[in-house]
Amino acid sequence: MEFYSILLPTYNERENLPLVTWLICSELRQRSIPFEVIVIDDNSPDGTLQVAEQLQQIYGKETIVLAPRPGKLGLGSAYVHGLQHARGSFVVIMDADMSHHPKFIPEFIQKQRETDADIVTGTRYVRGGGVYGWDLRRKLTSRVANYIAHVALNPGVSDLTGSFRLYRKQACLAALFAVLAACVERTLSRGYVFQMEMVVRAREMGFSIAEVPITFVDRVYGESKLGNAEVVAYLKGLWSLMWR
Amino acid sequence: MKRGPLFAIVGSCATVTWLSLYLQLFLPLSPQWEQVVSALPCLLLMWFGCVSLASISIGLLSVEDCPKAAASLQSEVACAKEDLRKRGLKI
Numbered sequence: 001m002e003f004y005s006i007l008l009p010t011y012n013e014r015e016n017l018p019l020v021t022w023l024i025c026s027e028l029r030q031r032s033i034p035f036e037v038i039v040i041d042d043n044s045p046d047g048t049l050q051v052a053e054q055l056q057q058i059y060g061k062e063t064i065v066l067a068p069r070p071g072k073l074g075l076g077s078a079y080v081h082g083l084q085h086a087r088g089s090f091v092v093i094m095d096a097d098m099s100h101h102p103k104f105i106p107e108f109i110q111k112q113r114e115t116d117a118d119i120v121t122g123t124r125y126v127r128g129g130g131v132y133g134w135d136l137r138r139k140l141t142s143r144v145a146n147y148i149a150h151v152a153l154n155p156g157v158s159d160l161t162g163s164f165r166l167y168r169k170q171a172c173l174a175a176l177f178a179v180l181a182a183c184v185e186r187t188l189s190r191g192y193v194f195q196m197e198m199v200v201r202a203r204e205m206g207f208s209i210a211e212v213p214i215t216f217v218d219r220v221y222g223e224s225k226l227g228n229a230e231v232v233a234y235l236k237g238l239w240s241l242m243w244r
Numbered sequence: 245m246k247r248g249p250l251f252a253i254v255g256s257c258a259t260v261t262w263l264s265l266y267l268q269l270f271l272p273l274s275p276q277w278e279q280v281v282s283a284l285p286c287l288l289l290m291w292f293g294c295v296s297l298a299s300i301s302i303g304l305l306s307v308e309d310c311p312k313a314a315a316s317l318q319s320e321v322a323c324a325k326e327d328l329r330k331r332g333l334k335i
């Protein structure tokens with residue numbers, strides 16, 4: 001039986017972390033899938049780490065691994081940091097904000113076994129997938145962003161900016177280092193851009209990618225940000241991916 | 245090949261071809277063909293706009309809402325909170 005490491009980067013997720021952890025444990029234990037949850041907290045001012053320590057007491061040190069960092073250093077390096085602690089041959093990357101439901105992890109695993117893919121990525125934009133809590137503007141933004149990416153990059157996946165994925169550990173490391181190496185001189189990309197870069201680089205490197213439909217329920221606690229800065233960062237990221 | 249260089253090459257080839265036709269460098273054009281050639285870039289742009297608009301509209305209409313997922317999440321969250329409190333989690 002393969003072992004799965006689930007990476008949860010957190011920044012101010014005090015309310016969400018216990019809930020997502022509980023859901024992961026109940027979904028995976030029910031199916032006897034061996035796993036660990038690695039919490040990468042960037043010294044969140046709301047005390048997420050203290051909550052994670054309590055969870056470690058409840059679920060055990062084998063199941064909940066803490067990989068804290070002294071400050072907010074960005075998502076890309078958070079994944080590198082988390083991977084150093086990962087014991088599994090596969091890693092699952094997901095947001096801790098409850099927009100990704102752990103019930104899809106077994107589906108990812110099953111898909112990976114069926115197709116022997118290096119990466120299984122969740123998609124909101126095929127039959128069976130979907131979103132909740134998005135207004136028309138948000139949907140339009142997302143569709144336009146995906147359309148531009150398809151014209152500009154031909155990425156071969158239907159949902160580029162989603163960040164709920166299962167990776168073979170080697171594939172994850174290779175794609176991560178390609179992304180990080182390409183963006184040293186740019187300010188390290190956040191959120192959407194980063195996820196897009198990961199999947200595009202992975203495909204360039206020849207890793208195989210499969211898709212599983214997922215439902216995306218927008219975060220319950222904490223606010224979501226999609227401002228002009230994000231849009232500009234996204235377009236800049238697209239542009240650089242077209243050339244390098 | 246990356247899409248950037250690909251677009252650059254295809255784009256510049258198309259521009260050069262079009263210019264040589266428009267300026268009648270190699271062959272003279274009849275007045276009808278002159279009209280067609282001068283309208284070509286505009287037509288192309290309109291075609292691209294239409295395809296984009298159609299594609300985005302189809303995408304937008306096919307984004308599914310999933311209130312069921314949200315509802316079941318709500319009840320699971322309630323369950324999780326209850327259970328975590330029992331196990332002694334303090335928030």
Ligand SMILES: Nc1nc2c(ncn2[C@@H]2O[C@H](COP(=O)(O)OP(=O)(O)OP(=O)(O)O)[C@@H](O)[C@H]2O)c(=O)[nH]1
Binds near residue numbers: 011041094
């Ligand atoms: N360790 C760490 N985690 C982060 C950092 N930034 C964001 N996160 C976490 O990464 C996950 C995704 O971040 P979000 O803020 O939800 O970003 P998003 O999903 O792109 O955007 P919205 O959900 O629309 O706000 C969440 O679990 C965050 O807590 C960071 O700098 N360090």
Ligand SMILES: [Mg+2]
Binds near residue numbers: 095097099219
């Ligand atoms: Mg989110």
